[in-house]
Amino acid sequence: MSLEEEIKKVLLNNPSILIDVLTARPEIIYQVLAKLTPWQNLATKQDIEKLSREIEDIKQNMATKQELEEIKKTIVTKQELEEIKKTIVTKEDLKNMATKQELEEIKQNMATKQELEEIKKTMATKDDIKRLETIITGLGARWGIMNEDSFRQGIREILSSTGWKVSREILYDKEGYVYEEPSDIEYDIIVKDGNVILIEITSSLKRGDLPIIKRKKELYEKVKNVKITLVYVITPFVHDRYPERVKAMAKDMGIEVIYP
Known part of the structure; x- marks a missing residue:
């Protein structure tokens, strides 16, 4: 049996040895990851801190459940929109409405109670x-x-x-x-x-x-x-x-x- 095989057998039978080694030499993990993934794609400490700040900002800007309930109260429903549409004066309605001047002329042409008498x-x-x-x-x-x-x-x-x-x-x-x-x-x-x-x-x-x-x-x-x-x-x-x-x-x- 070769030396490599004996070491492999020992590690398989005693995996705790690996844990002790990685604990004592954590840089081994980074060296392995560097070989598996390009180093520029790994998140740095600064990246993690920045991401943490952004998450905090998002959390602060997110509406709470209570705020969402308040917003729902102010939102106009489809049925309410239909009711509003019924009360809106259209351009055609405005054309058919008498102007202030026309109303005044109508008032001037109407007989007063005294005139009727x-x-x-x-x-x-x-x-x-x-x-x-x-x-x-x-x-x-x-x-x-x-x-x-x-x-x-x-x-x-x-x-x-x-x-x-x-x-x-x-x-x-x-x-x-x-x-x-x-x-x-x-x-x-x-x-x-x-x-x-x-x-x-x-x-x-x-x-x-x-x-x-x-x-x-x-x-x-x-x-x-x-x-x-x-x-x-x-x-x-x-x-x-x-x-x-x-x-x-x-x-x-x-x-x-x-x-x-």
Whole structure:
């Protein structure tokens, strides 16, 4: 048996000898590792200290379990995001919203409570209109012997008897705004409690008359620089197959039609 084999046998049978040797000569371990692994890949003492510091920094910067719970409380859930989206105003919504200036204009055009009360004072009561309708029906029954001027004069007298004074005015429409050619425009006007009411008295009313009446009102307001509160058309006959439809059309234009 060779010397190497005898030494190997002794070490295998007594491994504690190796422990004693490595303890006494630890540099042997580094020498072996240096042969197995390039020395530049081994961690030095400085590397280990640096790594230890970095681990400490990470530990200090890591959120604790309590901090994570607090963060979870502040995180918005998917359901909460959906609720928020519902309350967000989109660009399209902003386009459809009235501007501050538009709201102010709307407020200026709205009648105040006091103005509504004034309008109520100028409006004919249900009894007044009923009385007018009854009288117009009687006049209409005698229409064959009456001309339009007589009818107009009769209505003026009736209105005067109810306390409404009717004044006759004539404006010259040089631009032809009402009849599309220069002409004199006749008006029957009532002024009551500071409110101006236009009375249109005619022997018969057709659909085509409504735009003309509306333009008459607009011309008067422009020339006189006043606001006409109400427009009444008094007639014994609505010349149309559907009189109620004509009356509804007139109402849409701000015109009240009174007929039997």
